């Protein structure tokens with residue numbers, strides 16, 4: 051075992067050897083050495099309540115005993131062969147994914163990450179339609195590769211390099227900052243209609259596919275109106291285009307009622323992409339589709355690590371654990387509880403909390419004043435203060451002013467109360483500081 055470094059030693063070594071773009075969320079970052087359930091421990095033994103789950107990934111809690119045992123068993127039995135050889139865990143996982151997937155979706159291409167799953171989904175959609183153009187939503191995040199970063203319509207995550215060709219962007223279904231200046235009372239679903247405008251003005255009129263996150267994750271838990279995806283799907287069908295639900299964050303039950311976030315909108319996509327929570331932190335991704343779409347991909351496809359026995363066995367163990375421990379129900383119950391408490395808190399801090407949104411344990415708190423000015427510095431400070439008080443909360447959004455609460459789906463009511471107490475304390479300190487600065 052390597053000598054355990056303290057956080058300063060580790061920071062120095064990290065700065066020396068890791069590329070600078072791989073940034074830390076904190077100014078004063080803890081050095082995490084251990085995780086158990088919904089808790090993380092730093093090198094001094096200090097405990098932190100993890101309300102961000104390693105960016106929405108540790109779905110069943112850190113080092114879940116059953117999942118870890120299945121990973122270890124597989125690791126000790128057979129670790130790797132690649133997809134050109136026949137092994138069972140990948141096929142067992144694909145069978146389970148077909149069981150939980152909506153509609154006719156029953157074929158999987160297993161990958162190592164969400165980026166790869168999205169790359170694959172676009173390729174499958176292009177092959178199936180014989181078309182090229184893709185529509186994505188503003189504020190989206192779809193990954194790091196050339197194409198996935200082009201699909202990502204958030205300048206924070208776009209490299210200063212030539213983007214991929216053939217991607218058009220529709221206005222976002224962002225009710226709090228409605229691009230059409232509507233309010234929930236006057237909403238006429240202009241955001242959904244914008245998809246048709248984009249097809250007519252920015253494509254040949256024959257796009258291959260649209261990709262969207264049911265709830266935008268990195269974008270800050272932006273949650274479209276209830277009629278949105280139904281209306282969008284109809285427009286896509288009118289133009290013969292397919293629909294990919296990017297469930298990399300919303301998948302595996304996080305939104306609390308169904309395995310997939312898109313089901314809350316009553317829509318069945320043509321393809322689904324998954325990653326993150328599927329294997330609780332082991333590298334995995336999956337692109338799910340109907341057999342009709344799959345059959346257009348006739349050339350040999352290979353993925354050296356994708357579908358490897360260890361990640362696949364772990365993924366299956368995670369899905370079984372979510373069912374056995376009724377974690378979707380827990381995400382619903384705890385999520386509703388936190389959501390109500392945050393809405394109450396919004397009344398106490400009207401000049402700090404602009405919007406509370408999301409579903410299940412996929413929640414966002416957008417910090418903005420009464421004029422909707424994004425409170426960027428305050429958001430960073432609240433995240434830092436909460437960590438100092440032992441609670442890990444994420445942040446995101448185009449402006450970096452949205453708190454992201456997306457814990458393991460195993461959290462308890464006590465955990466929710468601890469997080470709410472710590473958050474309230476940080477909000478009070480921030481509010482006092484803002485008043486003193488006026």
Ligand SMILES: Cc1ncc(COP(=O)(O)O)c(C=O)c1O
Nearest residue numbers: 163164165191192193267298325
């Ligand atoms: C919605 C969404 N899609 C795709 C990705 C990319 O996944 P990965 O980081 O596994 O490549 C992410 C990562 O945050 C994501 O949030």
